[in-house]
Amino acid sequence: WSVQERNGTFGLVVTAFPKPYAPPFVFLGVSLENTTANEFRFGLNARYLAFDKVGSGSELRLDGALGSDPALGIALYKPILTTRVFVEPFAGISSRTLNFVQEGRVRASYRQTRSVLGVDGGVNVSRIDEARAGVTFGRFDASVRIGDPGLPEVGGSESTFHAQWTHDDQDSPVVPSHGLRVVSRLEHFLDPANHALVRVRA
Numbered sequence: 001w002s003v004q005e006r007n008g009t010f011g012l013v014v015t016a017f018p019k020p021y022a023p024p025f026v027f028l029g030v031s032l033e034n035t036t037a038n039e040f041r042f043g044l045n046a047r048y049l050a051f052d053k054v055g056s057g058s059e060l061r062l063d064g065a066l067g068s069d070p071a072l073g074i075a076l077y078k079p080i081l082t083t084r085v086f087v088e089p090f091a092g093i094s095s096r097t098l099n100f101v102q103e104g105r106v107r108a109s110y111r112q113t114r115s116v117l118g119v120d121g122g123v124n125v126s127r128i129d130e131a132r133a134g135v136t137f138g139r140f141d142a143s144v145r146i147g148d149p150g151l152p153e154v155g156g157s158e159s160t161f162h163a164q165w166t167h168d169d170q171d172s173p174v175v176p177s178h179g180l181r182v183v184s185r186l187e188h189f190l191d192p193a194n195h196a197l198v199r200v201r202a
Contacts, residue, residue, distance in 0.1 A: 024050035027174070031067075039099070039106055043067035054078055069096040084124040088132075091117045097145070109145045114138060114158070133163040135190070159190040 001014045029045040048062040059077040073092030080086060093115040100108040115138050122132025141155040163186045170179030 024048060041068035041097070043069055063092070065094075069094065071095065086122055086124070088120040088122075088134075089118070090120070098142070106146075110142045111145045112140070112142045114140045128167060128169045130166045130168075131164070132166075133161070136160050136162065157191060160187050161190055162187045 001012060003010055004013050005011075025048075027047040027049070031041075031043040031045065033041040044066045046064050048060075050060045052058055053060045054076065055078065057079040061073075061075045061077075063071065063073040063075075065071040071092065071094035073090065073094070075088055075090035077086060077088045093113070095111065095113045098110040098112055099106045100110075116136050117138060118134055118136035120132045120134030122130060122134075124130050137157070137159045139156065140158045143153045143155075165184045167180070167182045170176035170181055
């Protein structure tokens with residue numbers, strides 16, 4: 001900033017410079033988990049985050065994971081004009097391994113693959129509160145990789161309606177030192193075979 005004179009009047013001139021390191025941002029992570037004494041799971045995770053790609057206030061997120069549980073996803077957050085209302089279409093595919101452990105050994109293992117496509121709509125109630133709802137269409141498959149868990153292989157469509165409330169007053173989105181984050185989510189399965197199943201998570 002600087003003070004300048006124009007026509008006998010002094011004024012404050014503020015010059016803004018874009019950050020040399022971002023945006024866009026790239027976040028990296030590493031995960032390591034052991035389920036038994038000799039069974040380890042390792043993963044490399046990354047997120048690409050860009051702003052204002054389709055208008056002011058928009059966010060484009062690309063997520064990827066390599067290793068034991070590979071995954072790929074994309075989401076586009078877009079405010080409606082200058083209001084607090086927003087829409088967020090998303091898509092993704094992920095794969096993970098579910099182990100049946102007995103006496104410290106993996107007796108059987110399922111490979112679960114889920115692909116999803118959906119859209120959310122919501123409103124930013126306040127700076128720290130968000131309400132959203134949407135529908136998700138996808139497919140879920142689980143196949144036996146090793147052993148005999150005694151359960152059949154499954155596969156088929158999976159459509160859900162969901163509603164979610166998020167409260168987040170943490171002081172940092174990356175490494176917070178204090179604050180509270182609470183996510184309450186209600187899911188209702190829309191498939192005819194699962195029309196009576198409602199799942200609540202908080």
